[in-house]
Amino acid sequence: MARWPKPPEGSWTEHYPELGTEPVSYEDSISPELYDLEREAIFKRGWLNVGRVELLPKNGSYFTKEIHIAKTSVIVLRDRSGQVRAFHNICRHRGNKLVWNDFPNEETSGTCRQFTCKYHAWRYDLDGSLNFVQQEGEFFNLDKNDYGLVPVHCDVWQGFIFINLAKEPEQQLSDFLGPMITSIEGYPFDKMTERWYYRSEIKANWKLYMDAFQEFYHAPILHARQSPAKFANSAQQAGFEAPHYRIDGPHRLVSTAGIRAWELEQDLRKPIEEITRSGLFGPWDIPDLGIEKMPAGINPAGCDPWGLDSFQLFPNFTILIWGQGWYLTYHYWPTAYNSHIFEGTLYFMPAKTPRERVAHELTALSFKEFGLQDANTLEATQTMMESRVVDRFPLGDQEVLCRHLHKETADWIEKYRRERAGA
Ligand code: FES
Ligand SMILES: [Fe+2]
Structure with missing residues (x-):
């Protein structure tokens, strides 16, 4: 109240x-x-601001955010339709950090059409879907639909991008803001x-x-x-x-x-x-x-x-x-x-x-x-x-x-x- x-x-x-x-x-x-x-109790449950939409000027723009306390890294991006989305920054193959530059623990940003893992080149679309598996025929009953990037709840208010690491946030962002x-x-x-x-x-x-x-x-x-x-x-x-x-x-x-x-x-x-x-x-x-x-x-x-x-x-x-x-x-x-x-x-x-x-x-x-x-x-x-x-x-x-x-x-x-x- x-x-x-x-x-x-x-x-x-x-x-x-x-x-x-x-x-x-x-x-x-x-x-x-x-x-x-x-x-x-807090950082895996509350809405966290990770920046502003100006950091994602065009479709395909992205940045990563290290959330140390939650022990994760998140990719925040603008997809092909212009929507802002967030995913955990982990490759579904063997767990490599998907997006990083010279130093794996440093944040990075850029523009791309898809993300390619540095380890065995699995590729992910901007909507998080897995669209390429190296030597796919050697895997066992692998359905690429089951191995998209893990989404993170993401919402935008007044150009401020918020994420929520909970499986299901207890409140919508606007209710949380009050x-x-x-x-x-x-x-x-x-x-x-x-x-x-x-x-x-x-x-x-x-x-x-x-x-x-x-x-x-x-x-x-x-x-x-x-x-x-x-x-x-x-x-x-x-x-x-x-x-x-x-x-x-x-x-x-x-x-x-x-x-x-x-x-x-x-x-x-x-x-x-x-x-x-x-x-x-x-x-x-x-x-x-x-x-x-x-x-x-x-x-x-x-x-x-x-x-x-x-x-x-x-x-x-x-x-x-x-x-x-x-x-x-x-x-x-x-x-x-x-x-x-x-x-x-x-x-x-x-x-x-x-x-x-x-x-x-x-x-x-x-x-x-x-x-x-x-x-x-x-x-x-x-x-x-x-x-x-x-x-x-x-x-x-x-x-x-x-x-x-x-x-x-x-x-x-x-x-x-x-x-x-x-x-
Ligand atoms: S860990 Fe990413 S392709 Fe193997
Ligand atoms: Fe001061």
């Missing part, structure tokens, strides 16, 4: 009594056993095709990095040196308060006000920002988005100026829409209880002038600098959490979404355990 909290006394957390206000265990970020349970997420339908994601991509291995549990982007009040402290000293000092003294948090089913939202950087006193900006008319929040000049009005779900607190909305889709995907007319996605792909692969992708309206291109580049570089500071801290957090010297951590009201992520994770694991015990 969706709720729109507007707490009179400023407590977001108490609006969700099921979350409690007690200190929180982070055992889910340091336990190999719980990591194994997350595999079965009203808070679907209320951003109509944002011009399809027009923001200029893409900047960062990928990094982080030696911390995936949820710790999600937590770092679920509250922003650490920014004036952790990222103080990213801003001119005068700005950083006053920001630290003022503290930071986001105007809106919201929880809807397994998903979360934090919305924040912005600043008009160009209206600040000059010594509160960096010279490079002045020259490029850009910064972390994006280019100062908002492009024409080509829509009459913003979708209803965006900027729910009506901030003016509005900074950003960060929509966090359970389990491991974030869509962050900026008031300056661009958006970001984050993916957190677990590789072990204490490590994951982080992907940050920036999407802009394609630059029409060199000035716009440079403005995008400064935003992308600023994002990387901030992201590195966050990641660096997480590795320090992970190692000390593993000491188990402390086992409960107090979370403030602006950490309500962190509280929810860990509760949601525990709930999925609990549900899985109950079903397994009852089976």
Whole structure:
């Protein structure tokens, strides 16, 4: 059930009594056993975003996605009719990984008419059907119809491609997304095709990095040196308060006000920002988005100026829409209880002038600098959490979404355990 909290006394957390206000265990970020349970209870059951349709520009385009925690690799492709499909990346003959380039564990992409296995040249059509077997006559009653690629449930919402590794997903994608997420339908994601991509291995549990982007009040402290000293000092003294948090089913939202950087006193900006008319929040000049009005779900607190909305889709995907007319996605792909692969992708309206291109580049570089500071801290957090010297951590009201992520994770694991015990 969706709720729109507007707490009179400023407590977001108490609006969700099921979350409690007690200190929180982070055992889910340091336990190999719980990591194994997350595999079965969450990553083999939930809808996972693997990218956007622009990665599949024509029929026959494909890319592979390594889903380490689920111990599989998936081929995502556009078939001859233009439909987006997904298959497990395994040859039905003797189990070789079907699609890879120079290194079997690295993701790849391209365009083709069919897939040929590197081992004995079995060939598969783009619809997954097996259409060639080397020395077929030597096999015993082999019916090629029985040996197509193993399909993976796949659906597309607003150009975002989702897969579900369950035999039968418990919910359709649109039901899983729910009203808070679907209320951003109509944002011009399809027009923001200029893409900047960062990928990094982080030696911390995936949820710790999600937590770092679920509250922003650490920014004036952790990222103080990213801003001119005068700005950083006053920001630290003022503290930071986001105007809106919201929880809807397994998903979360934090919305924040912005600043008009160009209206600040000059010594509160960096010279490079002045020259490029850009910064972390994006280019100062908002492009024409080509829509009459913003979708209803965006900027729910009506901030003016509005900074950003960060929509966090359970389990491991974030869509962050900026008031300056661009958006970001984050993916957190677990590789072990204490490590994951982080992907940050920036999407802009394609630059029409060199000035716009440079403005995008400064935003992308600023994002990387901030992201590195966050990641660096997480590795320090992970190692000390593993000491188990402390086992409960107090979370403030602006950490309500962190509280929810860990509760949601525990709930999925609990549900899985109950079903397994009852089976
Ligand atoms: S394993 Fe693929 S053709 Fe033999
Ligand atoms: Fe940060």
